[in-house]
Amino acid sequence: MPLIYGHRGARGEAPENTLASFQRALDAGVTRVELDLHLSADQQLMVIHDPTLKRTTGRGGKVAQHSAAELMQLDARLGLAGWLEPCPVPSLEQLFSHFPEFEHYQLEVKSGSERQSRIVLKAVQQLVDRFQLHDKVVVTSSSRTLLKYAKKSGFSLPTGLVEEYGLLDPIKAAQRYGCSYLILNWKLCTPQRLRQAQAAGLHVSVWTVNEPQRLQRLADMGVDSLITDYPLRAMQLLKQGA
Incomplete structure (x- = not known):
């Protein structure tokens, strides 16, 4: 049975x-989560997917234009209609301190330049050191710049290539950058590619897998882990099929 990551x-x-979303994953018995990171204006790691604030908070502007303290005052519940309680944008530090129960994190870095990559990776390393999470974190990204810098700089944590389009061979790319994870869009996960990636020593994680039939098919195919928006449903389904 593949490992389940809450998306x-x-x-x-x-x-x-x-934090409410990560608590919901934990309540479902899922102790592995995937999340997204952007830098605040004061170079703190913030847990938010978009570079802009509009979709989840309704505010204008970019994440990078606000301090961590300002961002943590914003309400990020617009991503799900009908949620009654305010949900502040959390920092990665908050997340680590709130959830010692989590066994593993996929930290997807939304990064561009080498300078940004250096700042982000240093900040991740400091928090991982502080919370003693060295065996519980993989830093993933679709940014070749970030992965190349991680390899060149001797970054000590595992890394993973996030591949959505597959225009170039994702397995070769993951190997070139010294990755130990390959995070594939489900459309790119074929039995042949999965076998090749696993033979190359890569952990293959597939996203975003929500439909029961697709979930079962990928589980039967032998993927190492699945990333889903509905961790409770995924756990129940896979236990039934086990």
């Missing part, structure tokens, strides 16, 4: 990338 916590059940 942005439990995105289909609570406002994404908020």
Whole structure:
């Protein structure tokens, strides 16, 4: 049975990338989560998917234009209609301190330049050191710049390539950047590619898998982990099929 990662916590059940969403994943018995990181103006790691604030908070402007303290005052529940309680944008520090129960994190870094990559990776390393999470974190990204810098700089944590389009061979790319994870859009996950990636020593994680039939098919195919918006449903389904 593949491992289950809650996508942005439990995105289909609570406002994404908020403490409420991660609590919902934990309540479902899912102790692995995937989440997104952006830097605040004062270079703190904030848990939010978009570079802009509009979709989840209704505010204008970019994440990078606000301090961590300002961002943590915003209400990020707009990503899920009908949620009654305010849900502040959390920092990664908050997330780590709130949930010692989590066994593993996929930290997807939304990053561009080498300078940004250096700041982000240093900040991740400091928090991982502080919370003693060295065996519980993989830093993932679709940014070749970030992955190349991580390899060149001797970054000590595992890394993973996030691949959505597959225009170039994702397995070769993951190997080139020294990755140990390959995070594939479900459309790219074929039996042949899965076998090749696993033979190359890569952990293959597939996103975003919500439909029961697709979930079961990928589980039967032998993927290492599945990322889903509905972790409770995924756990129940896979236990039934086990």
